[in-house]
Amino acid sequence: MNVLGLYNYWIVVVLMMTGFYVVIAQNNLIKKVVGLNIFQVSVFVFYISMSKVKGGTAPILDPGIQVYGNPLPHVLILTAIVVGVATMALALALVVRIRHAYGTIEEDDIDAQEEEP
Amino acid sequence: MIAEHLPALQVVIPLMAAPLCILLHRASGAWFVSLVASWCSFAVAVALLGQVQAGGPISYPLGDWAPPWGIEYRVDMVSAFVLVIVSTIGAVVIPYARASVEREVPSDRAYLFYCMYCLCLTGMLGIAITGDAFNLFVFLEIASLSSYVLVSMGADRRALMAAYRYLIMGTIGATFYIIGVGLLYMMTGTLNMADLAERLPAVAETRTILTALAFLTVGISLKLALFPLHLWLPNAYAFAPSVVTAFLAATATKVAVYALIRIYFTIFGGIDVFETMAVREVLMGLAIVAMFAGSLVAVYQNNVKRMLAYSSIAQIGYMVLGISIASVTGLSGGIIHLFNHALMKGALFLALGCVVLRLGSAHVRDLDGIGRRMPLTMAAFVLGGLSLIGVPLTVGFVSKWTLIQAALERGWWPLAVIILLTSLLAVIYVWRIVEVSYFRPVPEGAADIAEAPASMLVPLWVLAGACVYFGARAEQTVTIARAAAATLLGVSP
Numbered sequence: 001m002n003v004l005g006l007y008n009y010w011i012v013v014v015l016m017m018t019g020f021y022v023v024i025a026q027n028n029l030i031k032k033v034v035g036l037n038i039f040q041v042s043v044f045v046f047y048i049s050m051s052k053v054k055g056g057t058a059p060i061l062d063p064g065i066q067v068y069g070n071p072l073p074h075v076l077i078l079t080a081i082v083v084g085v086a087t088m089a090l091a092l093a094l095v096v097r098i099r100h101a102y103g104t105i106e107e108d109d110i111d112a113q114e115e116e117p
Numbered sequence: 118m119i120a121e122h123l124p125a126l127q128v129v130i131p132l133m134a135a136p137l138c139i140l141l142h143r144a145s146g147a148w149f150v151s152l153v154a155s156w157c158s159f160a161v162a163v164a165l166l167g168q169v170q171a172g173g174p175i176s177y178p179l180g181d182w183a184p185p186w187g188i189e190y191r192v193d194m195v196s197a198f199v200l201v202i203v204s205t206i207g208a209v210v211i212p213y214a215r216a217s218v219e220r221e222v223p224s225d226r227a228y229l230f231y232c233m234y235c236l237c238l239t240g241m242l243g244i245a246i247t248g249d250a251f252n253l254f255v256f257l258e259i260a261s262l263s264s265y266v267l268v269s270m271g272a273d274r275r276a277l278m279a280a281y282r283y284l285i286m287g288t289i290g291a292t293f294y295i296i297g298v299g300l301l302y303m304m305t306g307t308l309n310m311a312d313l314a315e316r317l318p319a320v321a322e323t324r325t326i327l328t329a330l331a332f333l334t335v336g337i338s339l340k341l342a343l344f345p346l347h348l349w350l351p352n353a354y355a356f357a358p359s360v361v362t363a364f365l366a367a368t369a370t371k372v373a374v375y376a377l378i379r380i381y382f383t384i385f386g387g388i389d390v391f392e393t394m395a396v397r398e399v400l401m402g403l404a405i406v407a408m409f410a411g412s413l414v415a416v417y418q419n420n421v422k423r424m425l426a427y428s429s430i431a432q433i434g435y436m437v438l439g440i441s442i443a444s445v446t447g448l449s450g451g452i453i454h455l456f457n458h459a460l461m462k463g464a465l466f467l468a469l470g471c472v473v474l475r476l477g478s479a480h481v482r483d484l485d486g487i488g489r490r491m492p493l494t495m496a497a498f499v500l501g502g503l504s505l506i507g508v509p510l511t512v513g514f515v516s517k518w519t520l521i522q523a524a525l526e527r528g529w530w531p532l533a534v535i536i537l538l539t540s541l542l543a544v545i546y547v548w549r550i551v552e553v554s555y556f557r558p559v560p561e562g563a564a565d566i567a568e569a570p571a572s573m574l575v576p577l578w579v580l581a582g583a584c585v586y587f588g589a590r591a592e593q594t595v596t597i598a599r600a601a602a603a604t605l606l607g608v609s610p
Contacts, residue, residue, distance in 0.1 A: 023285060036285060040292055047299050073302070076251055080295060083258045087288050090262055094269060094281045101274035110278060 008049035015042035029098065029105040033091045040084045047073040047080070123168070124177035124190040127161045127200065128243045130154050131207075135235040144218075144227035151231040152211050155238060159208040162200040162242075166597075169197045174604075176248070184248070185309035191248030194601040198452065199245040199375045202459050206367040207238045209463065213576040214360045216569075217470050221358040222270050230270055234364070236263040241372045250298045250384065251308045253376060254291060257340065260372065261287045264365055268357040276356035279349075286349040290339030297333035300325050301384070310383050318387035330394060333380050341373030343437055344407035347430045354426035359470030362422060366429055367463035371455045374436050378451070381440065382605040391443045400441035405535055407434030412542035416549070421472075421479045424546055425465055428505060431539060432458045438532070439520055447523035448602035450516060453594055457512035460587065461504035464580035468498035471569035471577060484550065486559035490566050493574055495554050497581035502547035504584045507540045511588040515595065 003010075015038060022035025051073035059071040095105055102110050119126070134154035138147035168175060174193040178184055192200070214234070222230050240260025247253050265287065269280035302308060304325050305316040320326055335346070342350040350370075354362045381390055391397040411431030418424035436458070439451025471494040472487060473479050488495040504513035517536055524532035568574065587594055 020289075023289070029281065032285060036288055039289070043292055043296055043299065046296070050299065050303050073299075076308075079251075079255060083255065083262075083291075086262055087258070087284070090265060091281070091284055091288075094265070094277060094284065097269070098277045098281060101277055114275065114278075 008045070012042050012046040012049070015039075015045065027107045029095045029107065030092075032107075033088065033095065036091070037084070037088055040080075040087075044077045044080060044084075047077045120164070120168070122177075123161050123165050124175060124192055124246055125179065127158060127165065127246055128190075128239055130157045130161070131235045131239040131242065135232045135239065138228055138232035138235060142228055144224060144231075147228035147231035148211075148215050148218075151214075151235050154235055155204065155207040155211045158238065158242060159201075159204040162197070162204040165192050166197040166201050168192075169194055170597075185307050185312040188252050189248040189309055189311075190246050191311070192246060194597065194604050195375070195378065195452065196245045198597055198601055199372065199455065200242060202371060202456050203238070203241045203245060203368045206364060206459055206463050209576045209579055210360060210364045210367075210467070213363075213467060213470070213573045216573055217360045217474055218358065220474050221272055221360075226270065230267070230358075233263040233266045233270075236260075237267060237364070237369075241368055244372045245375055248310050249308055250301065250310055250313065251295075253379075254295050254298065257294065257376070258291055260369065261291065261340070264361075264369060267361040267365070268353045270361070271356040271358050273356045275352065279352035279356045283349040283353045286339055286346070290336045290346075293332045293336030293339070295336075297329045297331075297336060300329035300332065304329075310379065313384045314386040317385060321388045321393075327394060330380075330385065330390060330396070334377075334396070334399075337373055337377045337380065338403075341370045341377060341437075342430055342433060344403055344410055344430060344434065347407070347411075347433075350430060351423050351426040354429070355420055355423040359422075359466065359473050362426075363463055363466035363470060366425070366466050367459040370429065370433055371436075371459055374433070374440075374451070374455060377437075378440060378448075378605065381443075382448075386605075386607065391441070397441050397443065400437055401532075404434040404438040404441060405532075407431060408438070408535065408539040409542070412539050412546070415546045416542065418546075419481045421469055421481060421484070421550060422466075424550075425462065425469070428543065428546065429458075429462060431543075432462070432505075434539075435516065435520060435536070438536075439523065442520075442523045442527060442529075442532075443606075444523055444526060445599065445602045445606055445608060446519060446526055448605060449595070449598040450519035450523050452601050453519055453598040454516035456594055456598070457504070457516045457584075457587070460512055460580055460583050461501045464497055464577060464584055465501035465505070467573070467577040467580060468494050468501065471573050474569055474573065475566045481549070481553055484553045485557040486554065486563075488551075488554035489559060490563075491568055494569055494577065497577050498554075499551060500581045500584055502550065504588065506543045506547055509588075510585065512584050512591075513588070515588055515591040519595070519598075 019035045019039030023032050026032050051070040053069050056067040056069040057065055059068040099105050131154045134150050137150050141147050169192055177190040179188045218227055237260055240256045243256030265280045265284045269277055304320045339346045408431050411427050415424045415427035436451045436454050439447050469479055476483055504511035507513035507517040521533045521536055
């Protein structure tokens with residue numbers, strides 16, 4: 001098992017778990033959104049790094065080149081980035097509305113306000 | 118000419134309607150556009166089901182790029198059936214929406230509501246029709262993002278927090294799903310579902326594929342609110358506008374169940390995941406817990422919307438139970454419950470929407486004697502409730518009967534007992550509402566309230582009537598569901 005040779009996956013897993021942990025552990029709604037973003041970005045890195053072909057070059061057709069990287073995951077990730085941006089924008093807009101309605105963006109404070117009838 | 122492009126039109130019509138709603142900028146105009154779009158979608162879905170029944174599965178290469186390179190829309194029995202379910206609910210809910218939205222959504226935002234409604238419909242129809250694993254993710258997110266917005270439009274400020282939590286959980290689910298798809302792509306180099314099905318058996322023994330299956334299962338389970346990943350659902354349903362609750366409860370989770378079926382029986386169709394990868398034990402265990410926990414918690418709810426939301430979690434348990442049995446009868450039980458649950462939950466939430474329109478509340482304490490004040494609405498509610506319990510001659514009976522048959526076919530009689538026991542729990546929570554609304558006096562000094570307007574009663578009774586009609590004449594739906602299950606399992610019906 002070549003641990004170092006798989007370093008791109010290690011980066012992906014560390015980023016993914018960092019993001020996931022932030023989403024679960026943070027109390028601040030904005031920080032949660034940031035964690036969610038890190039979590040998503042780790043998946044982008046995962047897709048992009050898996051499309052690298054050893055010794056391959058950018059997929060631009062040229063008679064002198066035999067080996068190309070795989071462009072398809074890049075295109076998929078362009079779509080996923082758009083989805084990610086939309087999610088982020090919506091999440092932040094919701095946080096703005098939450099702040100207007102509750103006067104705070106700390107989850108505990110919001111829960112405390114809800115418990116008082 | 119049009120007939121061959123129906124698969125594309127199915128998605129394009131509501132997609133184009135959404136920006137049109139924005140451009141019109143007026144609630145009435147936007148409402149009319151979404152009315153036309155959702156009725157057209159319904160017509161297209163019915164036509165597609167007819168085509169599939171007559172001539173077998175349809176494959177539509179989008180933009181004329183041949184699959185597996187291009188995106189393929191693929192309509193077989195299952196997807197045609199789900200398309201009909203989603204578009205029926207879409208078409209029934211929209212005439213109802215007008216009066217209800219006027220009351221529950223600020224008038225300057227109503228046109229945005231209809232825009233989001235069209236996008237949500239687009240996403241869900243897209244999930245049902247696409248034959249491409251990554252394209253499914255895109256539609257999943259179109260449907261989810263628009264439903265977060267729809268939920269957040271609820272009048273109560275708690276709707277905002279509910280939408281936020283739904284967004285966090287939903288995005289994690291969708292991201293898990295693309296991790297799974299990425300792992301599959303690594304091993305096979307394809308994203309087309311049929312192509313994946315052919316190439317997967319060769320690499321089935323690897324850990325990568327097992328991991329992919331786990332990610333896909335967890336991701337989609339988050340979207341369909343399978344116990345214990347259901348935490349976003351009760352609040353989202355309880356605080357969303359009534360129309361949204363009815364629409365999402367009847368369609369969103371169904372479409373996610375469909376995606377789960379696609380993963381297990383099409384993408385992993387060449388591998389027996391239920392025997393070799395321990396999927397059965399996990400799914401069946403969670404489904405049984407969901408059936409008990411959902412029903413039990415529902416008994417203790419005082420907000421009727423929340424009560425029905427917990428009951429949805431229990432009902433999702435039945436669908437997943439059908440999938441986990443993985444025989445033709447079991448799977449057809451799951452598929453038929455998709456349709457039947459859409460009808461009954463649609464009817465129940467629409468009835469509740471009528472009550473909210475007149476009373477402004479869906480709390481049990483406010484419902485005293487409501488059966489006498491709004492007789493037509495509550496009669497429909499009772500019909501929906503009877504279906505939920507599974508009384509003979511209602512649709513609920515048909516699904517539960519099929520599921521029990523499937524359990525007995527396999528010789529798993531404890532499962533049959535569990536299905537009966539959880540139905541008894543449904544009796545308790547439905548009876549609570551019946552008792553309050555019919556056997557308690559109308560509180561003194563209560564203002565006179567009128568029945569809901571016809572524009573809301575007619576859609577409500579269409580669904581409530583369908584609960585009885587398809588309960589009494591079950592052959593039609595059972596035949597379709599069995600044919601769908603047989604195609605998925607690759608056997609003759």
